Amino acid sequence: MRIDNHQLSAIKTFLKNEGVTNVQLRDDLTDHFGCVIEECMRDGKAFEDAFYMARDRIAPDGALQIEKDLNYLLTVNREIMIRKIVFIMGYFSAYTIILSIALYLPGILDANTSGLVAMAGMLLFSISVLPFYFYLWYKKSIHQFKEA
């Protein structure tokens, strides 16, 4: 027994309403829902019952959670790499600023040179760490806004 176009449309609407936006994943899940529903319907269940069974089996935490898990898996390595780079840049910028002060105070560097070194550190901080920090802040506020 195969599901008809109307039933297929109900599955697609469900996935769309759940917020699944990845087209490839949506195709996968639509087919998977179809297979499970057809399996249940072969056992004599009505489409509605079969659909709820399929939903509980395939997406007990919601279909969007599958997309979130997918996005996490696909981006986790890149995110870790970006964080590593930003932390290293943050360390070097802080180190440079501290170094400029530490060398200026005992008179090893004159005011101009230590000023230049400190400025280099601040520049590094402002072009690497600050944009990342504000990007994370922005993402967090968008997430909080959506959750609300």
Add this chain to the structure above:
Amino acid sequence: MYICTMYSRELLKGILKPIILKLLSENDKMYGYEIVQTVKHISDNKILIKEGSLYPALHSLTKEGYLTVESRMMGNRIRKYYSLTDNGKTQLSPVIQELTDFSQTLDKLFNLKTALS
């Protein structure tokens, strides 16, 4: 989430991708539902792959270049068949070897424990 099973979930973390690679090496191409059913059947219902883990793993393997996808119309809907790429076939051998070796080591370890006790 990973895999729902008679075995502890912790035991089976990390073997989903090797399972997929191994299955696809023995079957030319498979779709998601087929993979779940095949694993369930072969493992005598001891390993039930959760769909919430399967598709992220399939898409991740595809992005890493180990799998390729072919879409076909099956009746009124699209079915996506996954198959191993040459890169995936190359990857398979060390992955299986590592798991087999790990299994043998565990076997040795627990046999030793038994012998000592």
